[in-house]
Amino acid sequence: MNLELEHASYGVDETEILTDVSLAVESGEIVTIIGPSGAGKTTLLRLAALFERPTDGAVRSDGTDPWSLSRDDRLEFRRRIGIVFQQASLFETSVARNVDIGQRVRRSWPQRVGDFLERLTARWIRASPTVDDRTLGALELVGLRDAWDRDAGSLSGGEAQRVSFARALAADPDLLVLDEPTSDLDPRNTAILERAIERARERDHGVLLATHDMHQAERISDRVAFLLEGELVEVGPPERIFDDPRDERTARFVNGDLLYDENELLASL
Ligand SMILES: Nc1ncnc2c1ncn2[C@@H]1O[C@H](COP(=O)(O)OP(=O)(O)OP(=O)(O)O)[C@@H](O)[C@H]1O
Numbered sequence: 347m348n349l350e351l352e353h354a355s356y357g358v359d360e361t362e363i364l365t366d367v368s369l370a371v372e373s374g375e376i377v378t379i380i381g382p383s384g385a386g387k388t389t390l391l392r393l394a395a396l397f398e399r400p401t402d403g404a405v406r407s408d409g410t411d412p413w414s415l416s417r418d419d420r421l422e423f424r425r426r427i428g429i430v431f432q433q434a435s436l437f438e439t440s441v442a443r444n445v446d447i448g449q450r451v452r453r454s455w456p457q458r459v460g461d462f463l464e465r466l467t468a469r470w471i472r473a474s475p476t477v478d479d480r481t482l483g484a485l486e487l488v489g490l491r492d493a494w495d496r497d498a499g500s501l502s503g504g505e506a507q508r509v510s511f512a513r514a515l516a517a518d519p520d521l522l523v524l525d526e527p528t529s530d531l532d533p534r535n536t537a538i539l540e541r542a543i544e545r546a547r548e549r550d551h552g553v554l555l556a557t558h559d560m561h562q563a564e565r566i567s568d569r570v571a572f573l574l575e576g577e578l579v580e581v582g583p584p585e586r587i588f589d590d591p592r593d594e595r596t597a598r599f600v601n602g603d604l605l606y607d608e609n610e611l612l613a614s615l
Pocket residue numbers: 358361363381382383384385386387388389390
């Protein structure tokens with residue numbers, strides 16, 4: 347599945363947050379959004395994840411505008427998108443159950459009832475918890491296969507975030523939307539998650555990622571999109587965006603100039 351913002355704008359009341367943004371993510375591609383705080387990265391992800399409808403322009407997936415469909419049909423599209431936020435939010439149950447929940451969202455109600463009955467029967471027969479292969483496979487990808495029966499509450503922050511990623515992946519989404527998924531993580535957990543994101547790309551998932559970590563954007567992206575004050579300034583391969591940007595504003599941002607007028611910033615504090 348591809349997902350495309352077509353001249354999409356988004357505003358709340360009188361404030362325009364995104365202006366005329368056109369950006370596509372294809373299967374097997376990692377597209378990374380960079381930009382200063384408040385540029386509109388999260389808002390762009392929320393449009394791509396179909397949480398918000400553009401106030402102008404459109405979102406299209408394989409040529410269809412999900413907002414032109416019925417609520418139920420749009421929900422079907424939503425189920426094809428996996429989302430990971432900056433903070434892991436796990437349920438107070440085992441690691442495996444947390445990942446399992448991810449898989450279940452892609453299944454219809456009759457299938458879910460079947461799953462439930464199957465689990466109940468398995469529990470009667472074996473009297474011990476079971477875990478299926480897809481759940482274990484997703485946990486393996488984030489290096490937590492052996493932790494499947496641990497209580498999610500006992501995980502470190504980095505491990506919990508890796509489980510969140512495994513949960514999103516277990517649903518076999520066409521598109522992964524990742525909002526600063528490593529911003530609270532140490533280098534080791536960040537490296538594990540980056541590797542998992544790359545493995546997701548190898549499996550043909552599309553990935554749309556927002557990050558403040560320029561090195562991460564440079565490391566893992568196929569294309570980088572620079573967003574400034576709600577406008578997409580430039581999109582291109584990381585080598586170009588970081589080494590030879592076409593737009594002067596991109597150059598200033600990637601060189602570490604904050605693009606803020608310091609006096610203005612101090613005056614506003
Ligand atoms: N629902 C809303 N109502 C009003 N303003 C909003 C709303 N959502 C976002 N904004 C504003 O839009 C701007 C962009 O917000 P957004 O969270 O998309 O930026 P961001 O680039 O993700 O920032 P950060 O890097 O700090 O997470 C901000 O100024 C924010 O305050």
